[in-house]
Amino acid sequence: MGGYENGDSPAAAAWEGGVILGVDGGTTSTVCVCLPAAMPPPEAPGSVAVLSRAIAGCSNRNSVGENAALETLEQVMMQALTMANTDRSAVVAVCLSVSGVNHPSDQQRMLDWICNLFPRNAKFYVENDAVAALASGTMGKLHGCVLIAGTGSIAYGVTEDGKVARAAGAGPVLGDWGSGYGIAAQALTAVIKSHDGRGPQTNLTRDIIRKLEISSPDELIGVWHRWAYADPSWARIAALVPVVVSAAEDGDKVANTILHDAVQELAESVVAVVRRLTLCGEDGKDQFPLVLVGGVLEGNKKWDISGEVIKCISKVFPGVCPIRPEVEPAIGAALLASSHLRKESKLQNGS
């Protein structure tokens, strides 16, 4: 990167209208992309011009504390600007989509902080990570519902006039059984129940024991407690999902029931959001985008979880239009900033 001469480089061209930063801040990593502000609304994912992309570590304030999180965010944004051969004075808008920022007061503190880093007339947007995921599927348009099912799960919807609603996302134990964590917990429960005589036999016992490299279901509880308490790693728990999917594909009844229940939970969370926001129109038949994100919804398996979820939803709302994002959430965040910016300038121009 870098090395462009002023005047004829893409970065310098972008500089003319300024640049936009989109940040996707997560617990494992933080990604910042830099886009030219002077671009038409992208028609297709391939048409997004990305000037630079920088990566840093964790920026979840709940994990590393507020100061370290803000430091990481500043650093990754400055790095992206340098890589795009420009600097903070060129920034016209930033969208921060950071996990762990849930409360309006968190959001306000973030806005107060970021406005001191960039020119006075720049625009700033702080959104939760579900909004950037939605925008990554709708290319910046804020309308529709996103279903995220990775380690955790959440359904989040937005209407064109700015109403929002969410369902699920309460984390392990409180009903997120469609998440990777939930599916894995159900599978381990099935193994324990089979072992102690409460449940039917299942191949999950053999498969999970092999995967975890333990010798008996008796050891399962210890492994689980180590994961869940001593060294919380939800991601490692959720990594059992492929074992459940394989067992279900091979015809195991218990595994099939677990996946069907997960499908039901995920579909119900979307239906609840769509209904509350009337995303489907008054007659329930309008089209609306449903963006599908996260490891549980990756559709390259014979047992197609996302396909089944869509089937369930379309029985209630036939207008559901499933979208799998082709760009990453950081670009979603940048497109969101860009679309906010266009809307605001239209309002100013009275058009």
Added chain:
Amino acid sequence: MGGYENGDSPAAAAWEGGVILGVDGGTTSTVCVCLPAAMPPPEAPGSVAVLSRAIAGCSNRNSVGENAALETLEQVMMQALTMANTDRSAVVAVCLSVSGVNHPSDQQRMLDWICNLFPRNAKFYVENDAVAALASGTMGKLHGCVLIAGTGSIAYGVTEDGKVARAAGAGPVLGDWGSGYGIAAQALTAVIKSHDGRGPQTNLTRDIIRKLEISSPDELIGVWHRWAYADPSWARIAALVPVVVSAAEDGDKVANTILHDAVQELAESVVAVVRRLTLCGEDGKDQFPLVLVGGVLEGNKKWDISGEVIKCISKVFPGVCPIRPEVEPAIGAALLASSHLRKESKLQNGS
């Protein structure tokens, strides 16, 4: 306590045949009772002669570390002996029933440690806490099943020839939905689902918000996470059970479903243990004791959880004989030591 003169005091009388210690070691407190060894098998709870009772803090090695746990155990035993006006040389048997001692290697380390504290010919027994709870209901006889449903839940059974089986007890998330923790988690899930549109309306929303002194279900997730991760207090979570019971008694459908599901889970865990151990005899109709322990099973409510559990079990095994212990687990542990001792001396005498 104390102040007895040697020769004519109960303690001195007990001294003649030696004393037995029963210890119930838990996460919140540790209780040690001292009983005379020379006593007939007790016929009724009232007939147990307790020489002394001492209390100390936590002796769960997983909470305070092994050294602190052992120190607490030694201290509480010595205190009980002093209170009974005797000393360690009088001890003929000790039964330690300590939570957190699950693995045979933990048990062996405990035995290696305790045999250095007391006379060489004394007998030592290390059991898990479920065994002492069973013995507290059967007055020391090791036969039958115990169902514990407090914060956690477990069913544990023993046959007269020493076979054991357990079901449930895997802790939160892994299927212990009949525990106090499980019932509370289901109630919070119902409130969240009702709030985000996935579930029916329920009075639990009003009741739980009032109990937790929060203003909206949106705050629930934060409260839960604080409880479950930042400051794990399963007991505080389980304290929501009375709220669920009241709502169910007032006719709330959701609360009733949660309690019926919990009853089902608890009954299934007992049925699994009884079946594996054939406690009900070959024809399934033999009588067997079922000891019921823990806050969830306290039977003074209109909505009688333990009554419903017994009803469920007796449909499968009509010979179930429910017992509510009238003595505490520490006495159960002491009675257990006493009954082991009688068995061993019978074997030695060839009778």
